[in-house]
Amino acid sequence: MIMNRIQSITAAGTDRLLPSDVSALSPFADLSDAQIDELMRLATVHRVARDETFFDEGERADNFYILLDGFLRVGRTTQDGDQVIMLHISSGQMFGIAKAFDCARYTMTARAASDGVALSWPSELWDRFIQDYPGFKAAARVALGHRMKEMQDRVVSLATARVERRIAQAILRLMKQAGKATEDGIEIDFPLTRQDISDMTGTTLHSVSRCMSGWQRRGIVRSERRRVVVCEPEALPA
Amino acid sequence: MIMNRIQSITAAGTDRLLPSDVSALSPFADLSDAQIDELMRLATVHRVARDETFFDEGERADNFYILLDGFLRVGRTTQDGDQVIMLHISSGQMFGIAKAFDCARYTMTARAASDGVALSWPSELWDRFIQDYPGFKAAARVALGHRMKEMQDRVVSLATARVERRIAQAILRLMKQAGKATEDGIEIDFPLTRQDISDMTGTTLHSVSRCMSGWQRRGIVRSERRRVVVCEPEALPA
DNA sequence: AAAAAATATTGATCTAGCGCAAATTTTTAC
DNA sequence: GTAAAAATTTGCGCTAGATCAATATTTTTT
Numbered sequence: 001m002i003m004n005r006i007q008s009i010t011a012a013g014t015d016r017l018l019p020s021d022v023s024a025l026s027p028f029a030d031l032s033d034a035q036i037d038e039l040m041r042l043a044t045v046h047r048v049a050r051d052e053t054f055f056d057e058g059e060r061a062d063n064f065y066i067l068l069d070g071f072l073r074v075g076r077t078t079q080d081g082d083q084v085i086m087l088h089i090s091s092g093q094m095f096g097i098a099k100a101f102d103c104a105r106y107t108m109t110a111r112a113a114s115d116g117v118a119l120s121w122p123s124e125l126w127d128r129f130i131q132d133y134p135g136f137k138a139a140a141r142v143a144l145g146h147r148m149k150e151m152q153d154r155v156v157s158l159a160t161a162r163v164e165r166r167i168a169q170a171i172l173r174l175m176k177q178a179g180k181a182t183e184d185g186i187e188i189d190f191p192l193t194r195q196d197i198s199d200m201t202g203t204t205l206h207s208v209s210r211c212m213s214g215w216q217r218r219g220i221v222r223s224e225r226r227r228v229v230v231c232e233p234e235a236l237p238a
Numbered sequence: 239m240i241m242n243r244i245q246s247i248t249a250a251g252t253d254r255l256l257p258s259d260v261s262a263l264s265p266f267a268d269l270s271d272a273q274i275d276e277l278m279r280l281a282t283v284h285r286v287a288r289d290e291t292f293f294d295e296g297e298r299a300d301n302f303y304i305l306l307d308g309f310l311r312v313g314r315t316t317q318d319g320d321q322v323i324m325l326h327i328s329s330g331q332m333f334g335i336a337k338a339f340d341c342a343r344y345t346m347t348a349r350a351a352s353d354g355v356a357l358s359w360p361s362e363l364w365d366r367f368i369q370d371y372p373g374f375k376a377a378a379r380v381a382l383g384h385r386m387k388e389m390q391d392r393v394v395s396l397a398t399a400r401v402e403r404r405i406a407q408a409i410l411r412l413m414k415q416a417g418k419a420t421e422d423g424i425e426i427d428f429p430l431t432r433q434d435i436s437d438m439t440g441t442t443l444h445s446v447s448r449c450m451s452g453w454q455r456r457g458i459v460r461s462e463r464r465r466v467v468v469c470e471p472e473a474l475p476a
Numbered sequence: 477a478a479a480a481a482a483t484a485t486t487g488a489t490c491t492a493g494c495g496c497a498a499a500t501t502t503t504t505a506c
Numbered sequence: 507g508t509a510a511a512a513a514t515t516t517g518c519g520c521t522a523g524a525t526c527a528a529t530a531t532t533t534t535t536t
Contacts, residue, residue: 076390082398086390101383102376107390138340144382145339151389152314152324152345158396159440160320163493193513202397207493209515225502225513401523431483445523447485463483463532 022119025092026142027066029135039133043119050191054096054110054118061098061106063120066139067091070116071178071190074108075199083199087150088113090177094143099126101144114190158202166201167211168238171221175230184222185231192228260357263330265304265377273371281357288429292334292348292356299336299344301358304377305329308354309416309428312346313437321437325388326351328415332381337364339382352428396440404439405449406474409459413468422460423469430466 022028028036046054046065054065057076072089086108089095095118098106121129129136153173157166171188179186194205194212201208212228215221220236222229230236260266266274284292284303292303295314310327324346327333333356336344359367367374391411395404409426417424432443432450439446450466453459458474460467468474 076394078394078398080398084394084397086393100379101386102379103383103386107387141338141340145341147386148339148341148389149345151386151393155324155389155392155396156314156316156322158393159322159437160316160318194515195513199397204494205514206495206516209513210493213515432485433483442524443484444486444525447483448523451485 022068025066025068027092027094027133027136027139029138031133031135035133039121039129040119042125043121046118046120047116048112048118049115050112052112054112054120055106056109057106059106061096061104062123063096064094064099064123064126065096065110065118065120066094068117068119070118071113072110072116073113073196074110076108084202085196085200086154087147088174088177091116093146094139096120097126097140097143099123100140113192163201163203163207164211165237166203167197167208168236170197170200171228171230172233172236172238174228175233179230182229184229186233187227187229191226193226260306263304263306264380265330265332265371265374267373267376269371269373277359277367277371278357280363281359284356284358285354286350286356287353288350290350292350292358293344294347295344297344299334299342300361301334302332302337302361302364303334303348303356303358304332306355306357308356309351310348310354311351311434312348314346322440323434323438324392325385326412326415329354331384332377334358335364335378335381337361338378351430401439401441401445402449403475404441405435405446406476408435408438409466409468410471410474410476412466413471417468420467422467424471425465425467429464431464 022040023031023033023036028039031039044063048054048070054072055061055063067089069091071091072095073085074087074089074095075083075085077083089110095110096106098104130140131137150173153169157169161169174188174192175186178189180189181187194208197208198205212221212223215236216223218235220230220232222231260278261269261271261274266277269277282301286292286308292310293299293301305327307329309329310333311323312325312327312333313321313323315321327348333348334344336342368378369375388411391407395407399407412426412430413424416427418427419425432446435446436443450459450461453474454461456473458468458470460469
């Protein structure tokens with residue numbers, strides 16, 4: 001599994017990646033080993049620990065990224081300090097692609113939800129990559145589509161659903177994007193606090209805690225500190 | 239003024255548009271008259287009355303559009319009938335561009351907020367247009383960027399701001415996108431009901447009405463049936 | 477001209493869930 | 507090993523704003 005390979009690299013701290021490490025990821029699909037080598041030569045490897053940021057909102061969008069391993073939270077902070085988490089990025093996905101919509105600066109902050117690895121390239125290469133590498137172009141479109149859909153769903157959720165349902169929807173979304181099967185059920189594969197969930201749903205950590213406690217009592221989820229396992233997805237009131 | 243020209247065409251119901259009608263719109267920038275002629279030959283002209291739809295969410299995305307005149311509301315309807323307005327489109331902007339993010343179906347419904355005119359082309363032509371016409375490509379990116387920003391702002395607003403502020407922000411946004419100077423102040427240039435505003439802000443028409451009445455009493459806005467004029471933008475609690 | 481349909485206003489309840497507070501458990505730092 | 511910090515749970519009171527309801531006004535239909 002590539003996943004394991006990259007994770008081991010993360011641990012080891014090596015700075016070299018092999019074509020076989022990434023060739024299964026969609027942006028690198030349909031590329032020859034030589035082409036991947038070329039891409040790798042131009043890339044910068046980023047290893048980040050949980051909570052470190054790749055870039056902050058407002059910064060000049062000098063690079064675009066592909067996440068190889070880990071999970072990312074992308075969000076904004078309002079003037080009065082409210083944190084809003086807009087979407088999550090899982091491995092294989094592009095992020096920081098301001099170039100794709102003609103934007104000179106990042107509009108959000110990308111922060112690692114777990115330790116992770118990403119590659120980046122200077123934004124000047126964007127157009128060339130899109131032109132030369134079909135997989136890249138396709139991945140960019142998919143990333144845009146994914147993002148668009150996610151944002152739309154969130155707007156609908158925030159505009160129409162009450163707290164319990166919003167939380168349920170957020171957890172189901174994460175489950176689909178970052179779910180890992182365990183004996184108990186499907187676990188969300190990165191640390192996730194009540195506060196994080198409330199930042200995704202526009203509520204308070206208190207309300208999230210109450211909701212989760214209720215679901216736990218009914219056997220719908222199992223959740224300890226920073227860990228969320230969904231036992232009965234169908235029973236969530238989404 | 240192109241605007242007037244197109245509006246007169248709208249009224250007259252003619253089905254022919256001249257290059258001079260559209261050449262000032264960004265997607266047609268940097269094109270020769272011959273190229274524009276070619277685009278026009280391939281285009282279908284749509285005239286819609288207020289409240290008619292261009293397409294509905296879920297439909298196959300067979301065409302993409304450019305709005306020549308009028309204003310559009312783009313939104314969704316939830317299972318339990320709640321209307322959510324996601325964004326507004328003003329003239330010169332592309333819409334229905336599911337192709338740009340690799341989507342086979344429209345994810346939202348586009349409905350005319352005022353009488354309007356649009357052009358459409360079959361989705362198959364998208365890639366060719368993007369390749370051949372630089373202005374088109376640029377306009378597509380701008381449309382994506384605009385949409386992204388708008389959705390992000392809406393998520394932040396919905397997640398963090400109380401009703402009064404959300405309404406204020408929505409009105410300011412519309413004012414910027416569709417504002418027309420009058421002696422009283424800046425008028426939002428299409429019919430806009432309390433219900434419409436509540437569908438944009440995730441609240442009820444009652445709350446919107448109370449807000450607007452308050453602002454009117456303080457001279458911040460002037461508003462009658464379907465008409466909103468912002469007199470003191472700075473005084474809105476956004 | 478009358479009736480029906482949209483739109484808007486305003487008042488009177490009622491409650492979801494926020495804000496505050498206090499206690500508990502888990503993790504990290506020293 | 508102890509202290510400090512981070513994360514969670516739970517209770518209680520309060521209020522923003524939804525819901526229900528009634529009326530007014532404007533527009534459209536017949």
